[in-house]
Amino acid sequence: MRINAGLQPNTEVNSEVMWGSTKEAGTGRKALFLACVLGLVALIVGALFGKRPTICTLAGQCIARHLGVNVNGDIYHCDRYVTDNDYRLGNVHRQSFAEMFEGDKVEILRERNARRVDGYTDCPYLSICNGGCPHNAYIAERSVSGYDPTCCGEAALIEHIRRRVTGSLEEARSVG
Ligand code: SF4
Numbered sequence: 375m376r377i378n379a380g381l382q383p384n385t386e387v388n389s390e391v392m393w394g395s396t397k398e399a400g401t402g403r404k405a406l407f408l409a410c411v412l413g414l415v416a417l418i419v420g421a422l423f424g425k426r427p428t429i430c431t432l433a434g435q436c437i438a439r440h441l442g443v444n445v446n447g448d449i450y451h452c453d454r455y456v457t458d459n460d461y462r463l464g465n466v467h468r469q470s471f472a473e474m475f476e477g478d479k480v481e482i483l484r485e486r487n488a489r490r491v492d493g494y495t496d497c498p499y500l501s502i503c504n505g506g507c508p509h510n511a512y513i514a515e516r517s518v519s520g521y522d523p524t525c526c527g528e529a530a531l532i533e534h535i536r537r538r539v540t541g542s543l544e545e546a547r548s549v550g
């Protein structure tokens with residue numbers, strides 16, 4: 375289980391403390407972004423060959439497997455939802471983890487996520503991404519005009535990677 379610390383609303387983060395100087399911050403962010411992209415591509419390639427992805431955004435079924443904790447002890451489904459009461463499971467000062475995990479809220483979130491994933495049944499890549507990240511859909515629903523609940527937007531990326539991998543394999547076979 376992954377537990378990440380969240381921030382109180384309006385908590386200011388000093389990027390120079392986190393990343394060093396502005397120039398170093400830019401280089402650090404670019405390197406981190408590149409590492410994340412390459413890691414994601416590697417996991418998608420692995421999934422195309424039948425390997426179960428280990429990253430939560432491709433593994434599916436993340437509800438109550440990853441938690442976010444706020445500094446006041448509030449527990450949320452995933453750090454990405456910290457401060458959204460709709461995704462708050464409880465508080466460590468008042469409830470046990472068992473109470474939070476077995477509570478009605480987790481069931482509600484599981485059902486909500488299952489309904490979302492049901493919308494993707496026509497996508498050929500459901501077995502690759504296992505429905506993707508609920509939070510990406512949560513943000514897209516609220517911010518993308520003309521949001522399409524039958525597509526997460528990652529299908530195009532997975533298709534692109536599949537084509538490139540297939541093309542490279544065919545090229546290698548024809549040379550060999
Ligand atoms: S909501 Fe997204 S980031 Fe959070 S645990 Fe689930 S898949 Fe991972």
Ligand code: SF4
Nearest residue numbers: 494497500503506526
């Ligand atoms: S639409 Fe996106 S999240 Fe849904 S199954 Fe296809 S690739 Fe996965």
